[in-house]
Amino acid sequence: MTVKDILDAIQSPESTPADFAALPLPESYRAITVHKDETEMFAGMATRDKDPRKSIHLDEVPVPELGPGEALVAVMASSVNYNSVWTSIFEPLSTFGFLERYGRTNELAKRHDLPYHIIGSDLAGVVLRTGPGVNAWKPGDEVVAHCLSVELESSDGHNDTMLDPEQRIWGFETNFGGLAEIALVKSNQLMPKPAHLSWEEAAAPGLVNSTAYRQLVSRNGAGMKQGDNVLIWGASGGLGSYATQFALAGGANPICVVSSPQKAEICRSMGAEAIIDRTAEGYRFWKDETTQDPKEWKRFGKRIRELTGGEDIDIVFEHPGRETFGASVFVTRKGGTITTCASTSGYMHEYDNRYLWMSLKRIIGSHFANYREAWEANRLIAKGKIHPTLSKVYSLEDTGQAAHDVHRNAHQGKVGVLCLAPEEGLGVRDEEKRAQHIDAINRFRNI
Numbered sequence: 001m002t003v004k005d006i007l008d009a010i011q012s013p014e015s016t017p018a019d020f021a022a023l024p025l026p027e028s029y030r031a032i033t034v035h036k037d038e039t040e041m042f043a044g045m046a047t048r049d050k051d052p053r054k055s056i057h058l059d060e061v062p063v064p065e066l067g068p069g070e071a072l073v074a075v076m077a078s079s080v081n082y083n084s085v086w087t088s089i090f091e092p093l094s095t096f097g098f099l100e101r102y103g104r105t106n107e108l109a110k111r112h113d114l115p116y117h118i119i120g121s122d123l124a125g126v127v128l129r130t131g132p133g134v135n136a137w138k139p140g141d142e143v144v145a146h147c148l149s150v151e152l153e154s155s156d157g158h159n160d161t162m163l164d165p166e167q168r169i170w171g172f173e174t175n176f177g178g179l180a181e182i183a184l185v186k187s188n189q190l191m192p193k194p195a196h197l198s199w200e201e202a203a204a205p206g207l208v209n210s211t212a213y214r215q216l217v218s219r220n221g222a223g224m225k226q227g228d229n230v231l232i233w234g235a236s237g238g239l240g241s242y243a244t245q246f247a248l249a250g251g252a253n254p255i256c257v258v259s260s261p262q263k264a265e266i267c268r269s270m271g272a273e274a275i276i277d278r279t280a281e282g283y284r285f286w287k288d289e290t291t292q293d294p295k296e297w298k299r300f301g302k303r304i305r306e307l308t309g310g311e312d313i314d315i316v317f318e319h320p321g322r323e324t325f326g327a328s329v330f331v332t333r334k335g336g337t338i339t340t341c342a343s344t345s346g347y348m349h350e351y352d353n354r355y356l357w358m359s360l361k362r363i364i365g366s367h368f369a370n371y372r373e374a375w376e377a378n379r380l381i382a383k384g385k386i387h388p389t390l391s392k393v394y395s396l397e398d399t400g401q402a403a404h405d406v407h408r409n410a411h412q413g414k415v416g417v418l419c420l421a422p423e424e425g426l427g428v429r430d431e432e433k434r435a436q437h438i439d440a441i442n443r444f445r446n447i
């Protein structure tokens with residue numbers, strides 16, 4: 001039995017759940033990994049020069065043992081998230097520390113502590129096997145998986161599953177991730193695959209869409225409302241391309257920040273009107289490595305007022321971090337919210353706290369999404385209210401190049417990876433709904 005037999009079953013319209021259940025599992029499969037004995041390979045290099053193509057490998061690995069409440073999924077497609085870039089450059093920490101820590105928690109979790117880390121936090125595919133106690137899913141189900149892995153043995157996470165003390169991001173803080181032909185997930189990560197999308201389109205939104213949903217829309221995040229002015233950094237990037245759609249769909253007014261005319265054009269085609277090209281306008285929020293320039297914050301704020309008819313920002317959708325955070329706090333209106341989920345340009349932020357307390361602003365930390373938020377975010381994709389922003393699609397072999405593109409900010413929207421799927425465009429089950437949304441689905445393709 002090989003993965004080829006699994007693919008044949010998936011591609012045959014006659015396959016039944018019983019056929020999938022009867023398929024023997026292969027002994028091994030191909031997976032994208034980083035290696036524990038290479039964690040020092042970039043020591044001393046500048047972040048920008050660390051090259052994921054050197055640290056990312058395609059290996060043949062054994063199929064992991066299946067535990068209670070878990071599922072093995074045949075992965076048709078996955079996508080590149082920035083967390084895989086962080087893993088591949090071993091910043092801010094080597095992710096092997098996460099696997100070791102997880103491995104110490106219980107007997108079954110020891111499986112995750114290996115000398116290789118199979119990365120990837122998105123997938124679209126087909127359930128192969130479910131472990132004891134799984135009733136909601138069965139072999140043959142077409143699924144996507146969100147990346148929240150929780151144990152839920154502590155009451156801390158019972159109201160909001162992101163608050164579980166054993167909260168981990170699958171494929172980043174756990175092993176057996178989605179950039180592979182087979183993945184191991186907890187069955188509570190599974191959600192129905194949107195029927196009008198191909199495998200690679202369905203695999204693209206998961207992580208960033210759910211994150212943007214919590215950070216911007218959910219009451220656990222900024223709780224955006226109609227008419228809000230929302231400043232969106234990287235508005236055509238992974239997170240930003242979904243934040244922009246949520247702002248537009250929710251009756252808010254996105255002020256999109258991008259770094260090229262081409263990216264400005266994509267935002268315009270999504271329906272945004274207020275767009276700032278940060279490269280063309282040359283903002284330099286830092287005079288040097290240690291000194292910010294409040295005059296530049298003001299110039300940026302003035303530009304926002306020009307675009308909004310004199311209004312300031314209700315919500316900042318933050319993730320660049322150190323480079324932009326001082327400006328983000330400054331341009332927020334009295335009582336407004338800065339919501340942050342990352343620090344791509346540096347995590348030691350500096351801002352003028354007088355503008356925060358005197359104007360009663362709030363900073364909200366946000367991370368991925370709880371079970372329910374991830375489900376709601378996927379539901380919006382399935383309903384055709386929010387669309388994938390897939391631009392380019394790579395083969396599993398070329399994942400290193402795909403991660404390199406994202407690291408260098410040479411990509412648009414989301415970058416997809418074909419795992420078992422032999423070509424793009426497969427897996428669409430609802431052609432009628434697809435036809436209704438085809439322009440939006442293809443908006444980011446091949447740009």
Ligand SMILES: C/C=C/C(=O)SCCNC(=O)CCNC(=O)[C@H](O)C(C)(C)COP(=O)(O)OP(=O)(O)OC[C@H]1O[C@@H](n2cnc3c(N)ncnc32)[C@H](O)[C@@H]1OP(=O)(O)O
Binds near residue numbers: 083
């Ligand atoms: C969905 C996608 C998401 C993304 O893409 S996010 C971007 C990628 N992710 C990242 O870059 C995040 C990477 N993660 C990290 O950098 C680290 O993960 C953290 C900095 C978040 C945490 O580091 P840690 O080493 O896990 O935690 P500590 O708090 O620095 O150290 C743990 C020790 O500190 C003790 N401690 C914790 N809180 C307190 C306290 N309040 N008072 C005193 N001690 C405390 C603990 O007990 C423990 O101790 P003991 O080492 O002895 O076991």
Ligand SMILES: NC(=O)C1=CN([C@@H]2O[C@H](COP(=O)(O)OP(=O)(O)OC[C@H]3O[C@@H](n4cnc5c(N)ncnc54)[C@H](OP(=O)(O)O)[C@@H]3O)[C@@H](O)[C@H]2O)C=CC1
Binds near residue numbers: 236237263324366
């Ligand atoms: N905590 C969480 O749950 C999550 C955190 N993240 C983190 O969020 C960050 C962004 O992820 P994602 O959106 O997928 O990445 P992308 O690279 O796809 O998009 C980020 C965009 O931000 C803009 N940007 C990058 N650097 C700067 C800068 N110095 N100043 C201003 N704008 C900048 C760029 O757009 P442009 O050049 O057009 O301005 C870029 O396209 C990563 O660090 C990631 O790890 C992501 C998802 C979930």
